[in-house]
Amino acid sequence: AQSVAQPEDQVNVAEGNPLTVKCTYSVSGNPYLFWYVQYPNRGLQFLLKYITGDNLVKGSYGFEAEFNKSQTSFHLKKPSALVSDSALYFCAVRDRTGANNLFFGTGTRLTVIP
Amino acid sequence: DAGITQSPRHKVTETGTPVTLRCHQTENHRYMYWYRQDPGHGLRLIHYSYGVKDTDKGEVSDGYSVSRSKTEDFLLTLESATSSQTSVYFCAISESIGSTYNSPLHFGNGTRLTVT
Numbered sequence: 001a002q003s004v005a006q007p008e009d010q011v012n013v014a015e016g017n018p019l020t021v022k023c024t025y026s027v028s029g030n031p032y033l034f035w036y037v038q039y040p041n042r043g044l045q046f047l048l049k050y051i052t053g054d055n056l057v058k059g060s061y062g063f064e065a066e067f068n069k070s071q072t073s074f075h076l077k078k079p080s081a082l083v084s085d086s087a088l089y090f091c092a093v094r095d096r097t098g099a100n101n102l103f104f105g106t107g108t109r110l111t112v113i114p
Numbered sequence: 115d116a117g118i119t120q121s122p123r124h125k126v127t128e129t130g131t132p133v134t135l136r137c138h139q140t141e142n143h144r145y146m147y148w149y150r151q152d153p154g155h156g157l158r159l160i161h162y163s164y165g166v167k168d169t170d171k172g173e174v175s176d177g178y179s180v181s182r183s184k185t186e187d188f189l190l191t192l193e194s195a196t197s198s199q200t201s202v203y204f205c206a207i208s209e210s211i212g213s214t215y216n217s218p219l220h221f222g223n224g225t226r227l228t229v230t
Binding site for chain 1: 118154155157158159163202206218219220221
């Protein structure tokens with residue numbers, strides 16, 4: 001069965017500091033991995049995805065994520081946090097067997113402190 | 115937001131009443147989804163559609179039905195609402211899944227449903 005774990009409900013970081021939002025996954029075979037961001041009273045917005053190839057994936061708004069197969073992780077990172085990055089972040093996984101579902105983690109609330 | 119409109123945005127209803135939520139897209143995407151978002155659960159798939167009149171169940175489909183009579187519209191119906199269905203409901207679309215399943219989903223802004 002597919003699953004995603006986001007071990008931290010809340011992450012606080014000072015503006016200008018690097019940020020990391022953690023995600024680990026469980027799936028049969030090779031995964032498709034996604035990060036989404038949600039601002040208040042809005043739907044989720046796609047940030048980036050890992051399909052194959054380079055383990056470091058770059059996405060929108062300066063975010064990147066590193067796929068680590070041995071650790072089954074896909075952590076979201078940004079070198080320098082902005083106050084406007086404060087939001088709810090979701091990691092999601094889909095396997096390659098033909099299943100149509102995208103499984104989401106429970107979300108991590110990122111707060112960037114000015 | 116990728117041409118997705120959900121209506122209504124907010125609804126309060128009583129236990130036992132039927133409720134229909136509507137998702138309308140202007141992108142002509144083939145795939146449409148209904149998710150619910152609850153604290154501590156993230157997003158969970160209720161039903162999805164892979165074409166007109168073609169739908170299938172997700173992981174939390176009990177108590178819900180869907181219909182898709184046109185490419186642009188996907189309706190979610192709660193036949194008899196219960197308090198456990200109080201949630202925020204999101205519609206999503208994707209252009210294609212094909213053989214690689216790597217298309218991201220694009221989400222509407224959600225419907226907040228309260229069942230009293």
